[in-house]
Amino acid sequence: MPHLRLSLSALLRPSLLLVLALAVGTSGCAKLKGAFKDEKENEGLPVTELYTKAQRSVANRNYDAAVRTFKRLVAQYPYGAYTEPALIETAYSQYKMGANEDAISTIDRFLRTYPTHRNAAYLYYLRGLVNSSRDTVFLQRVWKLDASRRDLATPQQAYNDFKLVVERYPNSRYAADATKRMGELRDLFARHEIETALYYLRRGAWVAAIERAEYMAETYPQSTYDADAIAVKGEAYARLGNTALSNSAREQLRQRAPQHPWLSADGDWPDYPSNLRKLNPFAGEKSPLDRDRKRREKQED
Numbered sequence: 001m002p003h004l005r006l007s008l009s010a011l012l013r014p015s016l017l018l019v020l021a022l023a024v025g026t027s028g029c030a031k032l033k034g035a036f037k038d039e040k041e042n043e044g045l046p047v048t049e050l051y052t053k054a055q056r057s058v059a060n061r062n063y064d065a066a067v068r069t070f071k072r073l074v075a076q077y078p079y080g081a082y083t084e085p086a087l088i089e090t091a092y093s094q095y096k097m098g099a100n101e102d103a104i105s106t107i108d109r110f111l112r113t114y115p116t117h118r119n120a121a122y123l124y125y126l127r128g129l130v131n132s133s134r135d136t137v138f139l140q141r142v143w144k145l146d147a148s149r150r151d152l153a154t155p156q157q158a159y160n161d162f163k164l165v166v167e168r169y170p171n172s173r174y175a176a177d178a179t180k181r182m183g184e185l186r187d188l189f190a191r192h193e194i195e196t197a198l199y200y201l202r203r204g205a206w207v208a209a210i211e212r213a214e215y216m217a218e219t220y221p222q223s224t225y226d227a228d229a230i231a232v233k234g235e236a237y238a239r240l241g242n243t244a245l246s247n248s249a250r251e252q253l254r255q256r257a258p259q260h261p262w263l264s265a266d267g268d269w270p271d272y273p274s275n276l277r278k279l280n281p282f283a284g285e286k287s288p289l290d291r292d293r294k295r296r297e298k299q300e301d
Contacts, residue, residue, distance in 0.1 A: 094106060194289065197213045
């Protein structure tokens with residue numbers, strides 16, 4: 001009986017393989033056919049029809065199809081009236097589909113070609129949006145990684161883009177939102193400095209912590225983290241045994257942020273996450289700043 005079962009299995013196996021091969025072959029042919037169809041589908045269409053079709057794709061949030069159609073339009077009608085708006089719409093669609101590098105390339109190409117274009121303010125603003133999201137990768141969204149602990153090169157470029165909009169096009173419809181986003185980015189930069197100061201504080205580098213906190217206060221005045229900078233200096237001075245400067249920082253903090261946890265009786269600040277948390281690969285990043293915020297929210301509730 002075992003020999004018979006093996007024989008039947010051996011007979012069935014080629015048939016199964018044949019079915020799988022046919023399925024894969026059919027699927028592959030369909031994909032190849034679709035690829036060639038996509039390549040030729042917009043060829044020869046009138047410019048107005050191409051532009052309308054691409055805009056319809058944008059309205060339906062089918063940005064990949066929109067980019068293909070806009071590119072076909074530009075290739076077929078490189079000097080027409082629809083070329084400039086098609087390039088702008090291409091950059092926007094690339095941004096929306098997450099093709100950030102392509103979007104930056106399209107925007108830079110447009111600005112080099114049309115440096116005084118009436119929509120230049122929008123393109124600089126759009127470049128700021130793209131640069132703001134270039135490092136917002138999938139893992140950052142899933143694991144809630146803190147952007148202030150990442151490389152700040154692209155956020156800095158985004159800040160420069162928004163600043164250019166505000167300074168060069170102050171009366172444009174994008175200036176107000178660009179100003180708002182600059183403030184948010186300044187807070188991101190300030191948090192980066194405070195996180196570094198807390199790192200030094202945790203490792204007993206008191207002087208380095210003070211210097212970093214002072215740099216943050218001077219470089220990003222009136223940020224969300226001004227009070228934390230004062231607390232860092234106060235704690236570091238206390239650890240150095242400089243009671244006068246520590247008390248001065250405490251008094252300054254009482255006037256600025258009387259509810260700050262460094263002023264509490266237990267003195268439990270900064271409240272660093274446990275080292276065991278680092279052993280958990282599924283745990284998101286935490287810092288004393290996050291724990292302080294949650295503590296304050298509970299107190300307010």
